[in-house]
Amino acid sequence: MKALQFSGSSQAKLVNLELGPLQVGWARVQVHYNSVCGSDLALYAGNWHGHRYPIVPGHEWSGIVTEVNGPGDHWVGQRVIGDLIHACRVCPPCRDGLPVMCESLTELGFTVNGGCAEYVDVPTENLYSLPDELDLATACQVEPTAVALHSVARAGIQPGERVAVLGCGGIGLLIIQAAQYAGAAVELATDPIEFRRGAALTVGASRTSNTDAAAYAQLSDERFDVVFEASGAPQSVAQALGLLRPGGRVISVGYRVGASHPIETAKLPLLYASLIGVMGPGGKYREAISLLTRGGIDTKPLLTDFVALEGHEAALARAVERKPGTIRVVFDLLGGGSHG
Ligand SMILES: [Zn+2]
Numbered sequence: 448m449k450a451l452q453f454s455g456s457s458q459a460k461l462v463n464l465e466l467g468p469l470q471v472g473w474a475r476v477q478v479h480y481n482s483v484c485g486s487d488l489a490l491y492a493g494n495w496h497g498h499r500y501p502i503v504p505g506h507e508w509s510g511i512v513t514e515v516n517g518p519g520d521h522w523v524g525q526r527v528i529g530d531l532i533h534a535c536r537v538c539p540p541c542r543d544g545l546p547v548m549c550e551s552l553t554e555l556g557f558t559v560n561g562g563c564a565e566y567v568d569v570p571t572e573n574l575y576s577l578p579d580e581l582d583l584a585t586a587c588q589v590e591p592t593a594v595a596l597h598s599v600a601r602a603g604i605q606p607g608e609r610v611a612v613l614g615c616g617g618i619g620l621l622i623i624q625a626a627q628y629a630g631a632a633v634e635l636a637t638d639p640i641e642f643r644r645g646a647a648l649t650v651g652a653s654r655t656s657n658t659d660a661a662a663y664a665q666l667s668d669e670r671f672d673v674v675f676e677a678s679g680a681p682q683s684v685a686q687a688l689g690l691l692r693p694g695g696r697v698i699s700v701g702y703r704v705g706a707s708h709p710i711e712t713a714k715l716p717l718l719y720a721s722l723i724g725v726m727g728p729g730g731k732y733r734e735a736i737s738l739l740t741r742g743g744i745d746t747k748p749l750l751t752d753f754v755a756l757e758g759h760e761a762a763l764a765r766a767v768e769r770k771p772g773t774i775r776v777v778f779d780l781l782g783g784g785s786h787g
């Protein structure tokens with residue numbers, strides 16, 4: 448089968464992989480769409496934790512089950528997405544309800560081959576079936592939508608709270624919408640790229656700002672109940688603390704492995720602030736499927752570039768360089784990029 452393979456830092460190529468035997472308890476899925484997120488780009492750059500090369504990336508996929516080994520024949524022919532996390536269920540973090548912290552975690556697209564290929568193998572227990580009304584191009588955003596819902600849940604958003612979102616990439620744009628869905632007013636979204644600020648307005652942010660020092664000086668009197676850090680820019684947590692009202696929460700979702708930046712630690716007690724990290728979709732898949740099916744979240748402003756796997760080189764370059772017009776690249780495995 449045709450697959451995109453990362454074999455080292457900034458090394459991507461199209462390869463022909465042998466479809467091996469399917470593991471017991473696993474399903475084989477014909478992939479229709481796979482979107483590329485920030486963590487895939489970090490993996491591509493060689494700046495990731497807990498991965499192995501060579502690897503077929505991709506955890507934001509949608510497709511149709513073609514085969515199952517073991518029980519679960521009913522899956523064959525179903526339209527599905529799948530959880531990227533396959534945890535052992537017996538180690539201490541698993542028992543504490545944190546499978547994403549599993550001591551022997553399998554992660555599709557990071558430790559085993561993922562969805563940037565004609566087929567992806569997935570444990571059947573990780574599958575979620577999709578309602579007919581949810582098209583597969585939108586469904587590849589179920590996983591990042593779950594990450595956004597998980598972030599909003601970790602923030603404990605209350606209706607009417609004032610929210611700022613730093614970073615208007617795919618996750619930031621989904622968090623803006625998930626926070627509004629939870630009843631918050633997203634009164635500020637920041638990003639250095641004008642195109643992405645425009646997308647933030649499209650999905651409901653009241654206003655936007657650039658992220659340079661001059662722009663932040665203009666925001667010095669602004670205070671928010673919750674600030675989501677979704678950019679991964681090292682200085683962004685410090686900027687988030689500067690926007691917080693007393694008793695507010697900073698929710699750190701974006702990150703770059705190895706990056707650091709000082710924060711004024713006194714601000715944590717002086718502001719009675721909470722600094723909360725979020726990792727992964729937190730199992731919010733059903734909620735994400737339901738919300739996307741009802742149109743409660745609009746993915747169109749995020750999904751800018753539908754391309755065939757053959758177009759990976761130019762598409763990855765556009766995503767890495769954050770070219771105006773590009774937010775998320777989606778590999779269209781069947782349509783060859785003709786979609787949208
Ligand atoms: Zn992702």
Ligand SMILES: [Zn+2]
Nearest residue numbers: 535538541549
């Ligand atoms: Zn475990």
